[in-house]
Amino acid sequence: MSLAYVEHYTVDDYDLWQGDWELIDGMPYAMAPSPMVTHQTVNGKIFIQLNDALDTCSECQALFEIDWIVANDTVVRPDTLVICYEADEKITKKPEIIFEVASPSTVTKDEKVKFEIYQREGVKYYILVYPDTPLAKVYELRDGRYIKVDDFTDETTTFTLPTCEVTFDFSTIWRKK
Numbered sequence: 001m002s003l004a005y006v007e008h009y010t011v012d013d014y015d016l017w018q019g020d021w022e023l024i025d026g027m028p029y030a031m032a033p034s035p036m037v038t039h040q041t042v043n044g045k046i047f048i049q050l051n052d053a054l055d056t057c058s059e060c061q062a063l064f065e066i067d068w069i070v071a072n073d074t075v076v077r078p079d080t081l082v083i084c085y086e087a088d089e090k091i092t093k094k095p096e097i098i099f100e101v102a103s104p105s106t107v108t109k110d111e112k113v114k115f116e117i118y119q120r121e122g123v124k125y126y127i128l129v130y131p132d133t134p135l136a137k138v139y140e141l142r143d144g145r146y147i148k149v150d151d152f153t154d155e156t157t158t159f160t161l162p163t164c165e166v167t168f169d170f171s172t173i174w175r176k177k
Contacts, residue, residue, distance in 0.1 A: 008073065009028055022075060022076050023076075024074050024075075025074055029109070038175050039103055043079045043101045043129075045172060046101075047064045049173065050082055050166065057166075058163070059162065060084040060096065060163065061082070061083060062082050064079075064080055066078075066091055068094075069091065080099040082098075084096050084163060094123055095123055098114075098123050098125070100126075100128055102128055102131075110128055119144075122144075123141065124140065124159075124161075125139065125159050126141075127139070134173075135153055136152045136170050136173075138151075152170040
């Protein structure tokens, strides 16, 4: 009989690591090298649009590539997120909106692993963005499950938050060729 030993890490371990990592259910995931230009351009446009839209909302704010400590053994770094509470230096409560810009090196984790985490934790909106297509899949949490709202390329949708609404125009986020 052979026994397999699997290391289980915590946020305390994570805080000591060098480089870029995510910690999911106690397992370390090395972050891909810095995102490519298209990824950064699209993510920047998402952040700017959310940031501008939330300028008059006193409760909510957009944040860019910041760690969210989900649990003692799970830390993720969404591309862009929106929180509707006053945060300390670390994000420890669930965001209301998360955007992930999918790339070949992250698409499986974004579509499966993070999808399940965000759904389980009660994130109201999860948007998967595919810049090469261009396409964005918008999911809304209803009765504890993500329901696909629609696919968006040039359309506008409204995200309803606890104290405000954000109208988001997907036509403005794609990199012009």
